[in-house]
Amino acid sequence: xxxxxxxxxxxxxxxxxxxxxxxxxxxxxxxxxxxxxxxxxxxxxxxxxxxxxxxxxxxxxxxxxxxxxxxxxxxxxxxxxxxxxxxxxxxxxxxxxxxxxxxxxxxxxxxxxxxxxxxxxxxxxxxxxxxxxxxxxxxxxxxxxxxxxxxxxxxxxxxxxxxxxxxxxxxxxxxxxxxxxxxxxxxxxxxxxxxxxxxxxxxxxxxxxxxxxxxxxxxxxxxxxxxxxxxxxxxxxxxxxxxxxxxxxxxxx
Amino acid sequence: xxxxxxxxxxxxxxxxxxxxxxxxxxxxxxxxxxxxxxxxxxxxxxxxxxxxxxxxxxxxxxxxxxxxxxxxxxxxxxxxxxxxxxxxxxxxxxxxxxxxxxxxxxxxxxxxxxxxxxxxxxxxxxxxxxxxxxxxxxxxxxxxxxxxxxxxxxxxxxxxxxxxxxxxxxxxxxxxxxxxxxxxxxxxxxxxxxxxxxxxxxxxxxxxxxxxxxxxxxxxxxxxxxxxxxxxxxxxxxxxxxxxxxxxxxxxxxxxxxxxxxxxxxxxxxxxxxxxxxxxxxxxxxxxxxxxxxxxxxxxxxxxxxxxxxxxxxxxxxxxxxxxxxxxxxxxxxxxxxxxxxxxxxxxxxxxxxxxxxxxxxxxxxxxxxxxxxxxxxxxxxxxxxxxxxxxxxxxxxxxxxxxxxxxxxxxxxxxxxxxxxxxxxxxxxxxxxxxxxxxxxxxxxxxxxxxxxxxxxxxxxxxxxxxxxxxxxxxxxxxxxxxxxxxxxxxxxxxxxxxxxxxxxxxxxxxxxxxxxxxxxxxxxxxxxxxxxxxxxxxxxxxxxxxxxxxxxxxxxxxxxxxxxxxxxxxxxxxxxxxxxxxxxxxxxxxxxxxxxxxxxxxxxxxxxxxxxxxxxxxxxxxxxxxxxxxxxxxxxxxxxxxxxxxxxxxxxxxxxxxxxxxxxxxxxxxxxxxxxxxxxxxxxxxxxxxxxxxxxxxxxxxxxxx
Numbered sequence: 001x002x003x004x005x006x007x008x009x010x011x012x013x014x015x016x017x018x019x020x021x022x023x024x025x026x027x028x029x030x031x032x033x034x035x036x037x038x039x040x041x042x043x044x045x046x047x048x049x050x051x052x053x054x055x056x057x058x059x060x061x062x063x064x065x066x067x068x069x070x071x072x073x074x075x076x077x078x079x080x081x082x083x084x085x086x087x088x089x090x091x092x093x094x095x096x097x098x099x100x101x102x103x104x105x106x107x108x109x110x111x112x113x114x115x116x117x118x119x120x121x122x123x124x125x126x127x128x129x130x131x132x133x134x135x136x137x138x139x140x141x142x143x144x145x146x147x148x149x150x151x152x153x154x155x156x157x158x159x160x161x162x163x164x165x166x167x168x169x170x171x172x173x174x175x176x177x178x179x180x181x182x183x184x185x186x187x188x189x190x191x192x193x194x195x196x197x198x199x200x201x202x203x204x205x206x207x208x209x210x211x212x213x214x215x216x217x218x219x220x221x222x223x224x225x226x227x228x229x230x231x232x233x234x235x236x237x238x239x240x241x242x243x244x245x246x247x248x249x250x251x252x253x
Numbered sequence: 254x255x256x257x258x259x260x261x262x263x264x265x266x267x268x269x270x271x272x273x274x275x276x277x278x279x280x281x282x283x284x285x286x287x288x289x290x291x292x293x294x295x296x297x298x299x300x301x302x303x304x305x306x307x308x309x310x311x312x313x314x315x316x317x318x319x320x321x322x323x324x325x326x327x328x329x330x331x332x333x334x335x336x337x338x339x340x341x342x343x344x345x346x347x348x349x350x351x352x353x354x355x356x357x358x359x360x361x362x363x364x365x366x367x368x369x370x371x372x373x374x375x376x377x378x379x380x381x382x383x384x385x386x387x388x389x390x391x392x393x394x395x396x397x398x399x400x401x402x403x404x405x406x407x408x409x410x411x412x413x414x415x416x417x418x419x420x421x422x423x424x425x426x427x428x429x430x431x432x433x434x435x436x437x438x439x440x441x442x443x444x445x446x447x448x449x450x451x452x453x454x455x456x457x458x459x460x461x462x463x464x465x466x467x468x469x470x471x472x473x474x475x476x477x478x479x480x481x482x483x484x485x486x487x488x489x490x491x492x493x494x495x496x497x498x499x500x501x502x503x504x505x506x507x508x509x510x511x512x513x514x515x516x517x518x519x520x521x522x523x524x525x526x527x528x529x530x531x532x533x534x535x536x537x538x539x540x541x542x543x544x545x546x547x548x549x550x551x552x553x554x555x556x557x558x559x560x561x562x563x564x565x566x567x568x569x570x571x572x573x574x575x576x577x578x579x580x581x582x583x584x585x586x587x588x589x590x591x592x593x594x595x596x597x598x599x600x601x602x603x604x605x606x607x608x609x610x611x612x613x614x615x616x617x618x619x620x621x622x623x624x625x626x627x628x629x630x631x632x633x634x635x636x637x638x639x640x641x642x643x644x645x646x647x648x649x650x651x652x653x654x655x656x657x658x659x660x661x662x663x664x665x666x667x668x669x670x671x672x673x674x675x676x677x678x679x680x681x682x683x684x685x686x687x688x689x690x691x692x693x694x695x696x697x698x699x700x701x702x703x704x705x706x707x708x709x710x711x712x713x714x715x716x717x718x719x720x721x722x723x724x725x726x727x728x729x730x731x732x733x734x735x736x737x738x739x740x741x742x743x744x745x746x747x748x749x750x751x752x753x754x755x756x757x758x759x760x761x762x763x764x765x766x767x768x769x770x771x772x773x774x775x776x777x778x779x780x781x782x783x784x785x786x787x788x789x790x791x792x793x794x795x796x797x798x799x800x801x802x803x804x805x806x807x808x809x810x811x812x813x814x815x816x817x818x819x820x821x822x823x824x825x826x827x828x829x830x831x832x833x834x835x836x837x838x839x840x841x842x843x844x845x846x847x848x849x850x851x852x853x854x855x856x857x858x859x860x861x862x863x864x865x866x867x868x869x870x871x872x873x874x875x876x877x878x879x880x881x882x883x884x885x886x887x888x889x890x891x892x893x894x895x896x897x898x899x900x901x902x903x904x905x906x907x908x909x910x911x912x913x914x915x916x917x918x919x920x921x922x923x924x925x926x927x928x929x930x931x932x933x934x935x936x937x938x939x940x941x942x943x944x945x946x947x948x949x950x951x952x953x954x955x956x957x958x959x960x961x
Contacts, residue, residue, distance in 0.1 A: 162900035
């Protein structure tokens with residue numbers, strides 16, 4: 001992760017990737033961590049990770065979900081349901097789904113490519129199935145298409161601590177503005193999704209519009225569709241909307 | 254400003270154990286190894302209340318290297334020591350099939366390696382008959398204990414005072430469970446040697462571990478020796494001999510080998526105490542000019558079903574301010590939770606949040622500067638005892654703090670100060686920390702070479718006790734620092750109280766004072782000539798050493814005619830709150846402390862800085878979360894339980910004011926806890942000033958600020 005964060009092209013053309021990496025882990029962790037490992041990281045859900053908890057559909061399909069009645073603050077509101085609210089906690093992948101990254105996979109019978117947005121499987125009623133990889137497949141590369149020259153991108157991460165914490169909400173955003181009109185927009189969300197979340201509805205609101213707080217608020221409003229919230233995660237709807245506005249405002253400031 | 258006296262004390266001497274620690278050469282309990290040492294791991298209850306139906310160990314026994322699996326079925330009956338000054342020791346573990354909290358030890362697995370023990374512990378299958386657990390502080394099923402410490406305070410007539418008030422502020426304040434989380438995972442190594450037992454333990458109180466463990470096994474106390482020369486932090490968690498200590502000794506006896514047990518981080522959340530949550534109701538009445546005429550402070554806190562915890566919360570209201578009419582009451586509610594225990598500034602940390610928040614609210618209602626309100630109700634004498642303080646420089650704390658912080662630059666209107674997207678707020682709190690002292694013994698020995706050894710069972714848990722006692726003894730004996738050695742952390746040395754309650758420096762320091770004076774006197778009796786070296790005196794008298802024991806005892810306020818003073822402080826905090834996102838950042842903190850005579854300003858400052866960081870944790874991060882259904886701690890890791898990281902810690906300015914306390918010859922006052930006290934309310938008050946949002950519940954987090 002540190003190599004990618006320090007890469008000159010990334011710094012120049014993909015600031016949102018660089019910022020997601022820098023906010024995603026301390027330098028010690030970045031030196032150790034791999035990109036593939038980050039993409040396929042398991043959820044931090046303490047109910048999933050603690051074997052003393054019996055009810056976990058991700059660990060033991062059909063056993064239920066203890067998190068929805070538990071301490072669910074670091075949990076998902078998008079792609080979530082009564083079956084599972086476990087969060088995909090990556091920062092990097094939020095930027096990568098926004099950028100339409102492509103995953104190269106080597107299997108026993110050859111290579112294939114999968115868009116990162118299609119690598120992850122929404123939990124539905126089978127949260128134990130997390131991605132489309134099959135036994136024997138290995139991620140060999142991740143291809144990140146560069147944004148057009150002149151694009152602006154950034155990553156906003158909201159958390160309690162100033163450092164060393166997973167996101168409560170994060171936003172990877174990119175805009176291409178021509179003649180005062182947005183011609184291209186990318187919005188990825190972290191801290192809210194069971195998978196790294198691409199907010200395409202927000203992008204549709206933005207494209208063709210003129211940058212400004214009203215447009216950004218409308219996009220933010222469109223981004224959070226049918227959230228599944230529990231007591232501990234209700235605040236994330238508001239926080240995510242405000243974080244989207246902040247991320248977009250930062251791009252045009 | 255700093256109080257100094259004499260050549261050796263006061264000087265900002267580097268800690269004498271610093272080099273050892275930096276080099277990794279200081280022997281912590283976790284570094285102890287015996288040649289044939291076995292390792293223990295625990296199986297913990299996954300329910301909060303009920304009974305054990307069966308414990309299936311076949312799969313666990315099949316793991317290679319397993320030596321023994323001890324449960325309530327095969328554990329011997331153990332005794333329980335009498336209460337100490339902190340209350341009774343924890344009930345002996347593995348004595349029956351009842352489950353009283355989630356995380357309770359239900360089996361100990363002993364194996365050749367830690368990995369084998371942990372693996373076998375995972376394979377132990379326990380079936381339970383689960384009962385309904387009482388887990389919520391509001392749960393009326395939990396037994397309530399009124400006035401649990403006998404320390405409830407009252408004076409005057411609160412109702413009459415409230416009727417007389419122009420303004421009455423009434424509110425409920427709540428604080429979360431916090432967990433001490435010293436970095437050093439608690440380790441006990443137990444080795445039986447004949448009928449005797451040697452323990453190496455991460456303890457703040459070796460003498461107490463000896464008493465607890467001796468009673469558990471029916472041994473005479475001298476048969477148990479407890480070593481704790483270095484401890485990787487405690488913050489109160491090491492004040493009691495928790496069940497893992499007794500179980501390490503039990504395991505060692507069963508397998509007839511030395512046994513080591515190191516708690517896991519999740520076990521540190523259930524096995525060594527925590528700061529209990531509170532619900533506090535305050536009614537404060539004042540005249541229009543700010544004169545307090547009534548304070549009623551009722552504090553409800555959680556405690557375990559069958560264990561106890563000394564946690565005076567409402568006492569903060571009794572001692573803090575001049576107010577004729579007061580009622581301060583504590584109530585404990587018994588719940589199916591791991592037993593709470595002392596955590597830095599126990600009780601005071603929660604009580605101060607409520608009281609100092611309430612005073613801030615009152616100040617806004619009365620349109621009086623919050624600092625001015627406190628000064629108008631300054632307690633010139635101890636408000637409960639009616640006696641003059643042995644020392645009190647709180648007024649100076651306020652004045653110096655206000656100046657260094659720039660309090661007058663504060664715009665009194667809420668939500669009036671900004672810095673870009675950040676709302677800026679100033680807040681403060683006053684702190685009157687209670688005095689605490691327990692008798693303490695020490696031995697001072699002059700060797701044939703004229704150098705001195707100071708020995709006590711007391712512990713240095715990272716605070717600097719080795720260093721300041723070396724400074725103090727050197728000064729009193731007229732020796733160079735390098736001519737004094739301090740030996741601590743051994744229960745075979747003279748009896749000492751705990752490193753806790755901001756009480757050890759006073760207790761041990763005064764004992765050192767007495768012993769050194771006695772040694773010097775004895776040398777005089779031996780005919781020491783002016784300027785003659787101690788070595789020469791001993792040689793001339795044919796002595797190989799000269800040794801004196803001394804004991805300091807806490808003074809009686811009534812006999813002295815004054816109220817023993819703890820430390821005082823004023824805390825000033827600037828916070829920044831993101832106006833849209835609710836993100837809180839602490840921008841700076843100024844602490845001005847009256848700690849009596851400061852023996853070593855560098856170490857004293859470290860104590861205040863460390864306490865302040867703990868206060869930041871209490872204010873905006875720390876919350877031990879209990880699952881409502883299972884009683885399981887839901888965030889028992891450092892990834893999930895948030896403590897401040899470096900990036901969260903701003904400039905912390907520390908200034909000491911005041912001078913030696915007149916009650917004792919050393920003139921010190923404990924400062925281990927005053928650093929933390931008052932930070933949380935000062936933060937809450939600053940958040941209100943910044944945003945107009947009054948958060949009466951700790952910790953103050955983004956979600957609480959975003960709530961409409």
